[in-house]
Every structure is written in C-alpha cells, then in structure tokens.
Amino acid sequence: xxxxxxxxxxxxxxxxxxxxxxxxxxxxxxxxxxxxxxxxxxxxxxxxxxxxxxxxxxxxxxxxxxxxxxxxxxxxxxxxxxxxxxxxxxxxxxxxxxxxxxxxxxxxxxxxxxxxxxxxxxxxxxxxxxxxxxxxxxxxxxxxxxxxxxxxxxxxxxxxxxxxxxxxxxxxxxxxxxxxxxxxxxxxxxxxxxxxxxxxxxxxxxxxxxxxxxxxxxxxxxxxxxxxxxxxxxxxxxxxxxxxxxxxxxxxxxxxxxxxxxxxxxxxxxxxxxxxxxxxxxxxxxxxxxxxxxxxxxxxxxxxxxxxxxxxxxxxxxxxxxxxxxxxxxxxxxxxxxxxxxxxxxxxxxxxxxxxxxxxxxxxxxxxxxxx
Numbered sequence: 001x002x003x004x005x006x007x008x009x010x011x012x013x014x015x016x017x018x019x020x021x022x023x024x025x026x027x028x029x030x031x032x033x034x035x036x037x038x039x040x041x042x043x044x045x046x047x048x049x050x051x052x053x054x055x056x057x058x059x060x061x062x063x064x065x066x067x068x069x070x071x072x073x074x075x076x077x078x079x080x081x082x083x084x085x086x087x088x089x090x091x092x093x094x095x096x097x098x099x100x101x102x103x104x105x106x107x108x109x110x111x112x113x114x115x116x117x118x119x120x121x122x123x124x125x126x127x128x129x130x131x132x133x134x135x136x137x138x139x140x141x142x143x144x145x146x147x148x149x150x151x152x153x154x155x156x157x158x159x160x161x162x163x164x165x166x167x168x169x170x171x172x173x174x175x176x177x178x179x180x181x182x183x184x185x186x187x188x189x190x191x192x193x194x195x196x197x198x199x200x201x202x203x204x205x206x207x208x209x210x211x212x213x214x215x216x217x218x219x220x221x222x223x224x225x226x227x228x229x230x231x232x233x234x235x236x237x238x239x240x241x242x243x244x245x246x247x248x249x250x251x252x253x254x255x256x257x258x259x260x261x262x263x264x265x266x267x268x269x270x271x272x273x274x275x276x277x278x279x280x281x282x283x284x285x286x287x288x289x290x291x292x293x294x295x296x297x298x299x300x301x302x303x304x305x306x307x308x309x310x311x312x313x314x315x316x317x318x319x320x321x322x323x324x325x326x327x328x329x330x331x332x333x334x335x336x337x338x339x340x341x342x343x344x345x346x347x348x349x350x351x352x353x354x355x356x357x358x359x360x361x362x363x364x365x366x367x368x369x370x371x372x
Contacts, residue, residue, distance in 0.1 A: 003029065007036050011043055051361035053345065058288040065282040066091060083230070090276050094269055097296060097304025099254050104232035106213075109247025110225060116218065119225040122242055123216040124159055125209065126227065132203035134166065140199065145190040147199055149183040159208055169207060174198070210236040234259045253302055262297050269293040316340050318347035 004016055019039060023032070048054055069087050085093065085102045093101050108126070110119065137150040151163050167178040175186045187198050215230035232250040237243055238259065249264075250256055251272060257265045270286065270293045277284050295310055296303050303309035311323045317333040317340045333340075342348055345355045354360035 003032050003036060007040065010040055011036075015039065015043065051356075051358050053355075053357040054291060056345070056357075058291045061284060061288045062292070065277065065280075065284055068282060069276075069280050086276055086279050091273065094253070094272050094276075095292065095296075095305045097253060097302045097306070097309055101252060103230065104212075104250065104252045104255075106227075106229045106232045106234065106237060106248065106250045108227040108229065108237055109244035110227070110242055111244040112242070113223070114225060114242070116220075116225065119218045119227065121160075122240075123218050123227050126213055126229065126237065126240075127216045128209040128211050128213045128231070129159070129207050130203065131166070131170070131205045131207050134161075134207065135203065138199060138203075140192075140195050142192060142195065145187050145195065147183075147185045147187070147195060147202065149185070149202070151181050151183065153181050161208065166207060170202065170205065173205070174202065213237075257302055262300055262302075265302055266293045266297040269296060316342070316344060316347050318342075318350050319344060322346045322350065 004020070007016060019035060023035075066088065069091075083103050084105060089102065092098075110122070114122070131149075134152050134156055135149050136152050139148040139150075140146075141148065151166060153163065156162060156166070163178055163181050163183070167176055167183055170176040170183060170185065175188075177184045177186075185198065185202060187195060190198070210233050212233040213229045213231040217228045218225050219228050226247070232252050232255055234248070234250050234255050237248060238245055249260075249268065251268070253265050253268060256268050270289050273289050273292070274284075274286060292305070296305070299313065303313065305311075307320075307324045311320060314320050317329060317338050321329040321333075332338075340347060342351070342353065343356065345357060348355045348360075
C-alpha cells in the first residue's frame, strides 16, 4: 500500500510491520492514514533530544526504584527446593556480569505438543538422579566385607531402568553383583569405617539425568508444556531429541553467550532485569534497561558494570580514575603518557568545567569584523 511506502523513511520498519499486524480486516484508507499520523507524532515525541544525558537518566531511573526493593527475595517455583534469586542480589549478579550465580535455571522448550504424562517422563530423564533415590534398604555385612543394597524396582521402571542397568553402572567402579533385586558390593579387607565410606560414595553415584540439574518442574504455558529446572547445563540439554533449541534458555549469562551468542545475552539481560522489577511491583521504562544491556554487550563479549568491565574500557583517564581505584589509573596513565581530551561528563565535573550535555553541548563561535 502506498500509504505505508510514504512512511518507510519516517518510521522504523518494525513499527510499520506492527501496525500492519494489528490493523482490523475492515479498515478504510483514511483510517490507516490517521493511524500512521498518530503513530508518527508519538514516535517523534518519544525521540531523545540531542545532548540529552541518557546515561545519567538511566542510572537514576534504575537506581531510585532499586532502593524500594526487598533486599533478599527468593521465589518458590512450585516446589520448596526450587528457589529463584530475585531482588537486589539478582540485579547485582546481572549488572556485575558474574560468572557464578546463586540459582542457575533453565526453561526447556519442547519441539512438539506432548501430553502431561510424556512431559513428566522427559523431566525425569533430565533430573540429575543418584543411586540413593532408588535404594530402599542398605545392609552392611562386616564378616564378608560387603554391602547389600535393596533396589526399588517400581521406581526404576518409571525411569525406564532395570536393576541390571544399575548394576552395569556400579560395576564400572566397584566389585558389584546383582542378586534378585539387590546389589551386593564386595570391598576387600575393609574395616567398618571403610565400609561406611564406600556406602556413602556408592549412594552418591550418578545414575540417570543431566549433571547439575537438581530439580525439574513441568509447567504449562498457554497450550504447550515447558520444563523448568533448578541448575543449568545447556550443553547436554540441547542434545536431547525432544528439546526445541529456539525456545530453550538459561538464566546464566556466560552459558547463554557460549551457546547462543552475544545478542541472546543482550536479550537475557533485558528480560531478567525487567522480571526482577516486575516481581517487586516496580514500574520502570524498558528503554533504560535496553541502554544498559547495549553497554554490557556492544563489544561482543559480556562486560559487567565494574572496574574490570565497562569502566576499564573508557578512553578517559579521569573517568577510569573516578571509579574505585584512582591512584592505580593515574599512575598508569602518567607512566604511559596518556592524554585526556575531556570529552564526557565525569572528567569535566572533576575539573569544574561545563559538561558536554544539554546547554553545555554546543560551542558558540563569534565572527569579528576587522576594524579599519
């Protein structure tokens, strides 16, 4: 339609496509023209003025509501063992770009519509399950230096396992034999202490599932199931044939970067920060989060808002020195003979000059006429 063509250079393509999708079936050309005019007016009004100090505004807009936050919040996601770190601790984790987070989680998307029963089976295959969950009773025979482990056969069947499968796994490490539904493990010349040590080690052996995934919870979202997990291991999860790669995600920034790239990290930062604020009932314009996510990812790698991340990349010596370790940066700059062009806000504040934003941005040039 010609009307949309006329606005191609005036509005972003995403906005035009959004208007097309939302338009009702029966709409006149005059109505479309009116909609485009209104959208254009809103778009122009939303643009940032030249010289606007967007960084400071974003910092204030995020910092101020953060003071209203509960200091340490944990959300229970259906089961008592599945905690999600929220509040100030989660904000710090994300904005510092921390490699080790308190509660790593995954949301595993499925590539087809499965029944609740099927999804439960998939979830059981994902959960990191140890031998102690399948053992009903443990007997210690000191005279024969052996351990007898009675297995829960009905529970093994739920996991599509047999006592024979378990014995094959145990026999890789120990002298194990299957007698009926029980495992008998012999330990040569063992004292009582040795038998107890072996017992603890055997019960802690990994039997099925993905290492690191301690809890699973099938959840229905709209008309499809997803599997929420406590613990994250994208490398192994993405190998499973029932998993949809496009809708599977982790809340770990570095794991996301490794498997999906830096653009996925940017999106994850936005979603995770907004989730924290929404959970606390705080309203914040998402554009401030966009700016932070851009700053943390624009270099092609994750950079936290720390002296080792974004601050270390600043060209200005004084800007680097203003953040936590001034002496180190000033001495380093003096030895290297660095020059500071005083191009941004912080360094101009430090030396009491007008800052290059707003009215301090344009420079006035006066033309004098030569007097004869």
